[in-house]
Amino acid sequence: MTETGEISQAVQGGLEAEMADDEGLNDEGYEEEDDDYEEGDEEDQPGDALPPAAEQDRMVPDWTSLKKHPEATSSRIVDAFKDLSSRGRSRLSVLMVGRPGVGKSHTTNSLFAAQVTQVVPFHMVTYTNAQPVVVRKKSGGVTFTVIDTPGLVEQDGVSEVNLRRVAFQTRNNPVDVVVYVDRIDMMSDELDLQVLEGLNRTFGPDVWKRMIIGLTRSDVRAPPPGLTYADVVNRRVEDIRAAMRKVGAKDCALPFALFENSVRCRLNDAGEKVVDGHSWVPAFFENAVEVALGNPTAGLRYEPGAVEKQKNLLQKFVLIPLAIAAQVLIKVFVIDRIIEEDGTKGDQYGPFDPATVEYEQQKLKERRERDRQERAEARQKAGKLKDQSRQRIEGTVGLEDSSDEDDFFDDE
Numbered sequence: 264m265t266e267t268g269e270i271s272q273a274v275q276g277g278l279e280a281e282m283a284d285d286e287g288l289n290d291e292g293y294e295e296e297d298d299d300y301e302e303g304d305e306e307d308q309p310g311d312a313l314p315p316a317a318e319q320d321r322m323v324p325d326w327t328s329l330k331k332h333p334e335a336t337s338s339r340i341v342d343a344f345k346d347l348s349s350r351g352r353s354r355l356s357v358l359m360v361g362r363p364g365v366g367k368s369h370t371t372n373s374l375f376a377a378q379v380t381q382v383v384p385f386h387m388v389t390y391t392n393a394q395p396v397v398v399r400k401k402s403g404g405v406t407f408t409v410i411d412t413p414g415l416v417e418q419d420g421v422s423e424v425n426l427r428r429v430a431f432q433t434r435n436n437p438v439d440v441v442v443y444v445d446r447i448d449m450m451s452d453e454l455d456l457q458v459l460e461g462l463n464r465t466f467g468p469d470v471w472k473r474m475i476i477g478l479t480r481s482d483v484r485a486p487p488p489g490l491t492y493a494d495v496v497n498r499r500v501e502d503i504r505a506a507m508r509k510v511g512a513k514d515c516a517l518p519f520a521l522f523e524n525s526v527r528c529r530l531n532d533a534g535e536k537v538v539d540g541h542s543w544v545p546a547f548f549e550n551a552v553e554v555a556l557g558n559p560t561a562g563l564r565y566e567p568g569a570v571e572k573q574k575n576l577l578q579k580f581v582l583i584p585l586a587i588a589a590q591v592l593i594k595v596f597v598i599d600r601i602i603e604e605d606g607t608k609g610d611q612y613g614p615f616d617p618a619t620v621e622y623e624q625q626k627l628k629e630r631r632e633r634d635r636q637e638r639a640e641a642r643q644k645a646g647k648l649k650d651q652s653r654q655r656i657e658g659t660v661g662l663e664d665s666s667d668e669d670d671f672f673d674d675e
Contacts, residue, residue: 326400328377335533339545343552344405350556356408361444363414366479369524371411380411395432410436421461430465430565437562439555440473447478447499451506463511471512473558476503481521481538482528492539520547603627
């Protein structure tokens with residue numbers, strides 16, 4: 264059995280329980296809250312005008328379900344919001360993206376401690392008429408927003424329709440943090456690369472500066488033989504990071520967060536859900552605030568013109584050196600030769616007679632041949648010195664061989 268299969272088997276018990284949780288989320292004690300989220304409308308998204316920011320804030324309901332988190336969790340969330348507001352920020356907007364069935368909606372409900380978005384079990388996932396859902400709550404003067412999105416994969420390829428819906432949703436809801444959600448018991452494949460390329464193509468390279476890797480089903484209680492829990496996490500994180508850097512993330516930090524949404528998630532003495540001994544809900548908020556504060560206030564939004572401009576600039580940077588190289592080659596091999604040929608036919612006083620033209624052309628031919636021979640000799644001597652240096656390093660040349668090098672310098 265492969266390591267990936269062993270990791271998958273290690274969380275299989277939690278898989279069945281979580282699928283049962285998905286079908287009856289209210290069993291966790293979450294209450295449905297239907298008045299605090301909006302379902303995106305693809306037709307309305309591109310041109311809708313939003314109310315002024317102050318009016319939007321007044322329209323956002325209070326985060327009443329925050330008190331459903333254990334006191335230790337809610338206290339750390341409030342402290343994270345205080346840190347955000349002390350830096351002049353009044354909003355924290357998170358975009359959840361990834362393949363279908365990886366736990367985006369379930370994680371959104373866990374963060375809000377309420378059923379604010381519909382969870383669809385993996386075996387019931389459909390690809391038709393899926394729309395992003397925007398959930399807004401306000402606490403301590405900070406508006407917390409999560410955009411829960413449909414899976415970006417349809418059958419065997421990237422769903423360009425869903426990618427477009429997600430993009431248009433960010434035009435009216437700029438995001439501070441992007442969470443790429445995936446399961447800890449999977450490994451990246453070509454389809455994941457296509458999804459990541461789609462994000463890079465749609466939002467540009469700035470998307471990676473705001474990226475957090477979110478791993479669901481992270482309560483792996485029995486790691487494969489020979490591996491620790493840290494090994495399992497690190498291998499999966501580095502696997503996703505490698506894929507992201509392959510499509511454009513490059514030097515970005517790409518931090519990660521661990522999620523466990525099952526009712527069977529272990530609890531600490533304070534009643535908080537813990538993964539690897541750490542309370543994962545407040546840890547995510549602290550991580551998200553740190554990422555948000557490390558980026559411009561304006562937030563990331565879909566701007567087709569700006570993305571296209573970045574692509575054009577990149578093309579220009581590639582084409583300029585090629586154009587310069589082409590100009591140099593044309594000058595050396597075409598223009599200079601034409602000027603030399605023209606110099607054999609006359610000067611500032613007028614054209615030469617046929618005999619003089621023939622004489623000048625012969626001189627030009629001899630000069631070119633002499634230059635060619637000198638270049639060939641120079642290359643030969645340079646090659647000889649290079650060979651001698653390599654042999655000296657390898658210890659194969661004795662002191663008596665140094666006379667060859669002296670002869671070379673004497674010739675010079």
